[in-house]
Amino acid sequence: MxxxxxxxxxxxxxxxxxxxxxxxxxxxxxxxxxxxxxxxxxxxxxxxxxxxxxALSPAALGHPVLAFVHIEVTQGHLDEVGDALAAVPEIVEAFSITGGGDLLTRVVARDAGHLEDVIQQLISLPGVVRTRTEVALRERVPHRLLPLVESVGRSAARK
The missing domain is CATH 1.10.10.10 (Winged helix-like DNA-binding domain superfamily/Winged helix DNA-binding domain)
Known part of the structure; x- marks a missing residue:
């Protein structure tokens, strides 16, 4: 387009x-x-x-902890695990990825203990082999699209 x-x-x-x-x-x-x-x-x-x-703030909804959980899945079970992730309310995004793992999820939690509970729930899903979690400390660049929109606009103007 x-x-x-x-x-x-x-x-x-x-x-x-x-x-x-x-x-x-x-x-x-x-x-x-x-x-x-x-x-x-x-x-x-x-x-x-x-x-x-x-745009809603998970932190303002009582979930200030943000973590990225990489999920390794048994071959042939990616769709089932992906469907099961949709039932976990603390997962706000999930993506199939390349590299170290099969899925990358963005998880929010009330505190560290709640995050551990969510991770344990993920580990117990059929087809999940292991998880790796990275906790976000501080947002450095908030979600944004305006710079991309402006870049696309400039490119279109040059054509």
Whole structure:
């Protein structure tokens, strides 16, 4: 999908001011509301915009501990283990990976003891061979997409 300069400006506004109305976005950008809506519809249809919900803080929900748990799985059981991970509420993301392990999960917990309980739950899943856990100490770069959006926009403008 090609993202042009207007798409980049739209995406920047969505990231910087997510609770603004479509009419206000159109006014800020100096485009017709219909033009903006058509662009938003296309960006959603093409999978660039994947959601519009709020960003939630696990820490504010009582889960300040963040860990990355690598899971090694018995061959042929990746799908079953992946499905079982979806039933563990403390797992907020899980990915199939290459390298040291088969799955990488992002796990949140109330404290170190709760994290150990979650890890023990993961180890007990059929098909899990072993886990390796890395606890995050401090977030250095928060989840962000604006620099990528701006880079893609600059690349499109040069073409």
């Amino acid at each position: 090609t993202v042009d300069e207007l798409d980049t400006r739209i995406l920047r506004l969505l990231l910087e001011r997510p609770r603004t109305s479509v009419r206000e976005y159109a006014r800020i950008l100096g485009v017709a509301r219909g033009t903006l809506q058509a662009r938003l519809d296309r960006l959603e249809r093409d999978g660039v915009i994947t959601g519009t919900g709020p």
